[in-house]
Amino acid sequence: MMIKTRRLRMPLLMALLLFFVVVPLRAQIKIQCPCDRNGDGDCLDIKATGPPAERYDEPALQASLGVQCISLTGGDGFARMADGKVLYTFGFADVTGTPEADVMVKGVLAAAWPAPLIAVDEGAQFYLTLSNVGMLMRPDLFDPHSVHFHGFPNASAVFDGLPESAIVINMGASLTYYYNLAEPGTFMYHCHVEATEHMQMGMLGNLYVRPAQNRLAAGTVLNGFTHQAGYKYVYNDGDGSTRYDVEFPLQLGGFDSNFHEDHLNVQPLPFALMRDTYPMINGRGYPDTKNPNPLVAPAENGGIQSQVESSLITARAGQRILLRLSNLNITAVHTLISPSIPMRVVGIDARELRNGSTKLHYTTNSVNMGGGMSADVILDTTGVAPGRYFLYAANLNYLSNYQEDFGGMMTEIVINP
Numbered sequence: 001m002m003i004k005t006r007r008l009r010m011p012l013l014m015a016l017l018l019f020f021v022v023v024p025l026r027a028q029i030k031i032q033c034p035c036d037r038n039g040d041g042d043c044l045d046i047k048a049t050g051p052p053a054e055r056y057d058e059p060a061l062q063a064s065l066g067v068q069c070i071s072l073t074g075g076d077g078f079a080r081m082a083d084g085k086v087l088y089t090f091g092f093a094d095v096t097g098t099p100e101a102d103v104m105v106k107g108v109l110a111a112a113w114p115a116p117l118i119a120v121d122e123g124a125q126f127y128l129t130l131s132n133v134g135m136l137m138r139p140d141l142f143d144p145h146s147v148h149f150h151g152f153p154n155a156s157a158v159f160d161g162l163p164e165s166a167i168v169i170n171m172g173a174s175l176t177y178y179y180n181l182a183e184p185g186t187f188m189y190h191c192h193v194e195a196t197e198h199m200q201m202g203m204l205g206n207l208y209v210r211p212a213q214n215r216l217a218a219g220t221v222l223n224g225f226t227h228q229a230g231y232k233y234v235y236n237d238g239d240g241s242t243r244y245d246v247e248f249p250l251q252l253g254g255f256d257s258n259f260h261e262d263h264l265n266v267q268p269l270p271f272a273l274m275r276d277t278y279p280m281i282n283g284r285g286y287p288d289t290k291n292p293n294p295l296v297a298p299a300e301n302g303g304i305q306s307q308v309e310s311s312l313i314t315a316r317a318g319q320r321i322l323l324r325l326s327n328l329n330i331t332a333v334h335t336l337i338s339p340s341i342p343m344r345v346v347g348i349d350a351r352e353l354r355n356g357s358t359k360l361h362y363t364t365n366s367v368n369m370g371g372g373m374s375a376d377v378i379l380d381t382t383g384v385a386p387g388r389y390f391l392y393a394a395n396l397n398y399l400s401n402y403q404e405d406f407g408g409m410m411t412e413i414v415i416n417p
């Protein structure tokens, strides 16, 4: 009997050793980007001096390959609400340019809210490396993370981020997602692992693809419209009808403060009781939305800035403003109102509104978006008097920062002479 037990004990010990020691050691941070030769996830930082291995990146190669790369981490952090309340978050951080050996350290408590903006170009090959640095404040958790490029026609399900059908990323490991940017449009991205929890906790951000029409040679005539150098469009419209001068991605969302506070200890349940108390645009409530600067880093983050995206909209009178609107809120449908400057809706859910060559653009003062929806809205400021205008949620109870009134899902449009 003793011998048998001893025989069983060894394989068990070996299995435990394999599972807890060898397997984690095999996982590693690995950044893949075809024009990156020094393993820091970008192709941009040529250094004139230093050992050859450290100055290998090649911007010219990046251009010739049509490659765009970003390196993100998934982890936790803190964000400051407009009333001063600091809430615990999960999120992504941009570590592009950080060598592989430093990614785990740099990504700790670095979660950005919202996730780092991703703006890429149609026709490019896009490599997104996600490394999971773990949740420092919740060492009991061993959650994987993923990136779901919402609404994008992925060629392969393995890069779609759904835990049921795709690869997800364990702590201490990386995965590089590959996207062939075949279509322009306003998309969004989020983690799809335990989506209700990870999305409420803040793993969501703006993502859009600029159209190939932007790169036409100056003087090209499109259906009677002459393209000029520097002209920008929302879609490959074929007639210049989606041209704009300045663009602002605005993502609607919110935090349930009870859920975030309890989450420092345990995942609160049931999800059916989730109720957002801090409605936000780009991770801020009014008046923080109109602050053009990054917010002060919460002390809990150790000085790492978590909220860098302003939602202040500025333009000169006469310019066309593109609002890339998206709603990634998991608890509410939102209606956004521009009562003073008419909104021309040119696209919904990353598609131009058209039937063949017939344009179905329409003008309105409000756009209604359920979770996961996007809208491309152009504000034509021709004839608009210089001044300050407002953009806000029609659900007026969302114009608050929890117990503080006159806040929440609102921002300002400043038209300069």
Ligand SMILES: [Cu+2]
Binding pocket: 074, 090, 144, 145, 146, 191, 192, 193, 198, 203
């Ligand atoms: Cu996640």
